Every structure is written in structure tokens, then in C-alpha cells.
Amino acid sequence: MKKLITCLVACVLSGVAFAKTWTVDDDGKADFDNIQAAVNADEPRGSIREIMPCDLGPITENRGVTWGTLWPAGTVYYDFDASISQLNRDRTRAAMDVLETATEMGTVFIPRTNEPDYIHIIEGGGNWSSVGMQGGSQNLSMYNWSYQFIICHELIHALGRLHQQSRSDRDNYITVNWECIDSNYAYNYNICGQCPNYGEYDFESVMHYSQWGFNTGCPTMTCLPGYEEFQDVMGQRDYLSNGDIETLRSMYPIQSATGACCVGTAGGCIDNLSESGCLAGSGTWHGPDSVCADGDCELSNCDGDADDSGVVDVGDILVVIDQWGLADSPADVNNDGIVNVSDLLMVIDSWGTCL
Numbered sequence: 423m424k425k426l427i428t429c430l431v432a433c434v435l436s437g438v439a440f441a442k443t444w445t446v447d448d449d450g451k452a453d454f455d456n457i458q459a460a461v462n463a464d465e466p467r468g469s470i471r472e473i474m475p476c477d478l479g480p481i482t483e484n485r486g487v488t489w490g491t492l493w494p495a496g497t498v499y500y501d502f503d504a505s506i507s508q509l510n511r512d513r514t515r516a517a518m519d520v521l522e523t524a525t526e527m528g529t530v531f532i533p534r535t536n537e538p539d540y541i542h543i544i545e546g547g548g549n550w551s552s553v554g555m556q557g558g559s560q561n562l563s564m565y566n567w568s569y570q571f572i573i574c575h576e577l578i579h580a581l582g583r584l585h586q587q588s589r590s591d592r593d594n595y596i597t598v599n600w601e602c603i604d605s606n607y608a609y610n611y612n613i614c615g616q617c618p619n620y621g622e623y624d625f626e627s628v629m630h631y632s633q634w635g636f637n638t639g640c641p642t643m644t645c646l647p648g649y650e651e652f653q654d655v656m657g658q659r660d661y662l663s664n665g666d667i668e669t670l671r672s673m674y675p676i677q678s679a680t681g682a683c684c685v686g687t688a689g690g691c692i693d694n695l696s697e698s699g700c701l702a703g704s705g706t707w708h709g710p711d712s713v714c715a716d717g718d719c720e721l722s723n724c725d726g727d728a729d730d731s732g733v734v735d736v737g738d739i740l741v742v743i744d745q746w747g748l749a750d751s752p753a754d755v756n757n758d759g760i761v762n763v764s765d766l767l768m769v770i771d772s773w774g775t776c777l
């Protein structure tokens with residue numbers, strides 16, 4: 423009984439804070455029903471308004487709004503606070519996998535052993551993160567663990583991205599309704615004038631706030647004429663937009679085994695490593711097994727290049743023989759699940775340079 427009373431007191435107290443920022447059940451009243459909906463992170467999503475807005479903190483704090491230092495070689499070390507459940511650790515790892523895949527391993531998340539610079543993942547009462555690498559231990563707090571792309575959102579902050587609505591050109595796309603924003607959190611709507619913008623303004627970005635982030639009962643942002651269709655798109659947390667992916671790939675180009683990689687400049691960029699790819703001058707990403715030349719990328723025809731040397735030669739023959747009979751092997755060049763004579767024939771058939 424004592425426990426229940428304590429909980430009620432805590433919930434009502436926290437409700438005072440929540441009521442200022444959320445209306446989650448559309449009944450026009452900020453009351454206990456809202457709090458119940460808001461604190462239950464596992465409740466099926468009915469509206470973006472059930473989600474705790476990500477709070478980057480005032481610019482004077484360590485959680486600053488400048489485009490932070492990037493992680494060397496895209497390698498981010500992390501650990502979890504001891505209080506974090508295995509389920510939530512697994513959820514976080516799954517979100518990291520999403521980002522690793524999206525960047526073609528341009529960013530890699532590795533559990534920390536004793537590395538000095540790392541993300542310490544906690545339950546700090548909300549969703550927030552430092553922007554970029556701070557040096558030493560830096561906290562990343564999760565609240566909405568069951569939303570994979572909210573975890574991605576915070577991890578992307580840690581990688582060095584701000585909110586989309588902080589872009590210097592945002593006033594060409596949206597009107598910020600300051601009177602509708604809780605003044606305690608208004609800094610989340612500040613522009614970062616010195617921060618670089620990448621690509622076009624992206625309403626669809628997983629880094630864009632919804633129109634309900636820290637609202638006081640009315641929409642915090644309104645799309646300008648011509649962009650009305652994005653009013654309810656802003657704040658989506660269901661996927662990475664193409665702009666999100668291209669921005670991350672621009673920030674963290676793929677590190678290939680030989681040091682060659684495409685970094686988004688037209689021309690002079692050749693990369694035919696199968697685990698890599700190209701970002702052409704147009705910003706268009708081309709995935710594995712592509713070559714980038716003349717300012718654009720094309721698929722390579724290099725099936726037999728089992729050792730990723732860029733040339734199909736005796737080295738590939740040796741790889742095939744070495745991995746004979748194995749499944750899931752680079753020597754399985756025809757992807758039939760086993761390395762055998764058919765792969766050897768394919769190597770011979772592809773003999774020569776990949777270009």
C-alpha cells in the first residue's frame with residue numbers, strides 16, 4: 423500500500439511537468455489520463471504525441487547544438503548503465519545495426535572495453551544525447567526504448583547531427599509558432615547558423631521534430647504554403663529517410679580495407695571493393711559492387727573477385743580452393759550456398775580486371 427501511495431505521489435508530481443508539454447489523448451484536458459498514456463512507452467502508437475520529445479538541452483550545456491566532432495573512422499564505443507535491462511540493450515543493439523547497415527559500415531558501434539571516448543547509455547528520464555563525440559564518457563539517455571527509430575535518432579545525435587528544424591534555412595520551409603512552445607524547452611527550436619546543412623530540407627528526416635514537440639496545446643511548427651503535405655510527416659519515427667542515409671554517409675564515408683573510398687566528389691573516384699560503394703557527385707548512393715568513375719557510379723561486373731582485389735586472377739582461385747565446401751563464404755561467388763566447382767568456373771569466366 424505504501425508503495426502504491428508513493429507511486430501515486432510521484433506520478434502526480436511528474437504529471438505537473440508532463441501536463442505542460444503534452445496532450446496525448448486528444449480530450450482537450452491535460453490530466454492523469456495523459457500521464458498514463460505518456461509514461462507507458464510500450465503502448466501501441468496511436469499518435470506521435472505519445473512520444474517523449476528529444477531534448478538536446480540548452481546550448482550552454484555539454485549537450486550543445488553545434489555540429490560536433492565526428493568519431494574517428496566512424497567507430498563509436500559504447501556501454502550500458504548497469505540498470506539497463508537485457509531487452510533494452512538488445513533493442514539498442516538492433517538500432518545500431520540499422521545505422522551500420524544504412525551507412526554500409528561507415529559507422530560501427532563496438533562494446534567498450536577500456537577505450538577513453540565512448541557513449542554511456544542510461545535511463546535519464548527522457549530521450550537525449552550529446553551531439554558528436556565529446557571526449558571521455560558521454561551520456562545518451564533513452565526513455566522510449568520500444569521505438570527503434572527513436573533510439574536511432576539519439577544515436578544519430580551522438581554521431582554529430584542536429585535536429586532538422588535547427589537548419590539555417592528552415593524558415594524557408596516552416597513557421598515556428600513560438601507561442602505554442604513550452605518556454606522551458608524552446609531552445610530545441612533554435613537555429614544553428616554556423617552548422618552546415620546537408621542536402622535539401624528534409625521534412626521526412628527522423629531528426630525532424632513533430633509539430634507536437636514540447637507544445638502548449640497548439641502546433642509548434644506549420645509548414646509554409648507549398649509544403650502542407652508534410653505537416654503530419656514531420657516527426658516520423660518509422661524509418662531513416664533517404665536524406666538521413668545520405669547525410670550519414672557523407673559524414674562517415676566507408677573505410678575500405680585498402681583506404682580507398684568514395685567521399686561524394688565527382689570524378690577521380692574509383693572503388694571496386696565489394697564491401698564498399700560510391701557516393702556520386704549528385705549525392706546518389708551506389709552500394710556494394712559498384713565502381714565510381716567519370717563522376718558517376720556504375721555496377722561493376724566482378725563476380726569472381728573473391729578476394730576483393732579488383733582483379734579476378736589466381737588469387738581468387740586460391741581463395742575458392744581454400745574455402746571449398748564452405749557456406750556463407752566470399753568464395754561462394756554464385757551465391758548458391760556452397761563453394762564448389764561452379765564457383766571456380768565463374769572465377770575463370772570473369773578473369774581480368776573488374777572495370
Ligand SMILES: [Zn+2]
Nearest residue numbers: 476477579585
Ligand atoms: Zn533529438
